[in-house]
Amino acid sequence: MQRQEALIAGDIVLGAIPSLTPVRLPALPRVPRLASVTGDHGWRQVISTFDTTGTLEAGAVYRVALPRTDVQATAFGVQLNPRLAASTEITFLRLSDGSALAKYVLVLLDSEVSPLLADLMGGSSGLQGSPCTALVDHLPDLEPRLRYLHGSLRGDLDRLATVLATALQRTGTPFGKADSDRAGVPFAADDIRKIVGWPGTVDHGVLTIRLPRSEPVTENGLVLPPAMQLQTTLAFQAGGAAGQVVARGDLLLVPHEIQPVVDLLQSKGMVVTALHGHEPSVLPNLCHLHTWATGAPEELAASFRAALDLTNSAPPRI
Numbered sequence: 001m002q003r004q005e006a007l008i009a010g011d012i013v014l015g016a017i018p019s020l021t022p023v024r025l026p027a028l029p030r031v032p033r034l035a036s037v038t039g040d041h042g043w044r045q046v047i048s049t050f051d052t053t054g055t056l057e058a059g060a061v062y063r064v065a066l067p068r069t070d071v072q073a074t075a076f077g078v079q080l081n082p083r084l085a086a087s088t089e090i091t092f093l094r095l096s097d098g099s100a101l102a103k104y105v106l107v108l109l110d111s112e113v114s115p116l117l118a119d120l121m122g123g124s125s126g127l128q129g130s131p132c133t134a135l136v137d138h139l140p141d142l143e144p145r146l147r148y149l150h151g152s153l154r155g156d157l158d159r160l161a162t163v164l165a166t167a168l169q170r171t172g173t174p175f176g177k178a179d180s181d182r183a184g185v186p187f188a189a190d191d192i193r194k195i196v197g198w199p200g201t202v203d204h205g206v207l208t209i210r211l212p213r214s215e216p217v218t219e220n221g222l223v224l225p226p227a228m229q230l231q232t233t234l235a236f237q238a239g240g241a242a243g244q245v246v247a248r249g250d251l252l253l254v255p256h257e258i259q260p261v262v263d264l265l266q267s268k269g270m271v272v273t274a275l276h277g278h279e280p281s282v283l284p285n286l287c288h289l290h291t292w293a294t295g296a297p298e299e300l301a302a303s304f305r306a307a308l309d310l311t312n313s314a315p316p317r318i
Contacts, residue, residue, distance in 0.1 A: 233249075
């Protein structure tokens, strides 16, 4: 039987298939892990560069907050505490290969956007990532108008801090350590915490609650801590009529959760002020839904809790 006939018949012909030369596939790039860092000693250059002490979270994430105390902003007729909706925030993550990842939202006046972007684009040459992944409005009724510039860069930690600080020096953003103010707020912060189901911190008259999603969030194979600006943030300050608060929400959602959450919040009288994504490389696909409301603290907290129950956010902890 000829070889072709044997193959058609389904028979195996020994030696009919020539030997193959093994091919060595290139090794897959190693995905760095998180590097554990305790205390402020590992962040001295960051502290020195921004002249402020940040907050260490999850043993690897260092958060630097720079409230725009130089700007007296109002929204919907309410004088805003800058820690509610006008605070630049930069988070640094140390990785096991010695590099670091920085994610940030920079709060800018219109006149500051172009000069800062020019410095940021020029200074970030050689770093990985994107200096600007989004330039958006979070609150369209803000006076003066504030823009929110999001970005993500990876490289040497000290250089990341220097590049960002140098760009911010083109703006009016105040550097330096603000006095710590953990005094109480003139509303029932504990009741809000209990209703939302998560602890929160009080700083200079603003209660901030941050809570993660249940599923892991990855970027290029690396599982990112929620503290890398990948969590829902709810903030409350006194405002409106006596006994009322102003509440700002930044809810982290996947696309199919958006419409149910919008419908519920609008039915509760909350205003949806923005919807956007600024993390093109993360999985799952995440969107930020921004909201604004004024009312009784317990009612607003209950509305947020009901909205979170429609999502895959982490369940209540308290």
